[in-house]
Amino acid sequence: MSFLLFLSGILVPLLLFYIVGFGVLSRRPVFDDFLRGAADGIRTVAGILPTLVGLMTAVGVLRASGFLDFLGSLLTGPASLLSIPAPLVPLLLVRLVSNSAAVGLLLDLFRQYGADSFTGMAASILMSSTETVFYCVSVYFGSVGVTRTRYTLAGALTATAAATAAAIFLAAR
Secondary structure, three states: OHHHHHHHHHHHHHHHHHHHHHHHHOOOOHHHHHHHHHHHHHHHHHHHHHHHHHHHHHHHHHHHHOHHHHHHHHOHHHHHHOOOOOOHHHHHHHHOOOHHHHHHHHHHHHHHHOOOOHHHHHHHHHHHHOOOHHHHHHHHHHHHOOOOOOOHHHHHHHHHHHHHHHHHHHHHO
16 A cells, blocks of 8 residues: 555656656757647637536526426436436436536535445445536537537437446445
C-alpha cells in the first residue's frame, strides 16, 4: 500500500517533467505550445459556457420545484418491475444530466440508508459505472459543431441500462 501512495505522489510531477523534457529534446518551443493550448482551452470554455449554465440551471430548477421527486414517484412502479430500488430512480434520472447534482443525491442516500446498505452500494456502483449522457453529448458535440449524433444517444443510454443492471446485480451479492 505504501508503494501505491508513493507512486501516486510522484506520478504527476514525473509526467510533467517527461512532457517538458520531451518537448525540449525535440527542440519544440514548449512555453509557446503551452500558451497556444491554453488559449484554445479558453476559447473552448467560452464556447460551451452557455450550454453548461443552461444544464446546471435546468437541473437546479427541476430539483427545487419537486418535479424530480414527482417523476421519480411515477417511475417507481416500472422500476420495481426491473428490480430497481425506488430511491435509485431520482439518482438515475439526475445522473444522465449532472454529476454534481447526482453526487448531492448520492450523499442524501448515504445519509438516509447508509453507505453499506444495498441502496448505498448500488448507488455507489451506479455512480462509478455510468456517465452524464446528456451533458456529454451536448457539451462535447456542441463544442465541435456536430449536429448529427447518429447512434450516440441510443448507445449511451444502452450502456447506462447495462451499468444499472450490473450495479443492482453486484450490490445484491
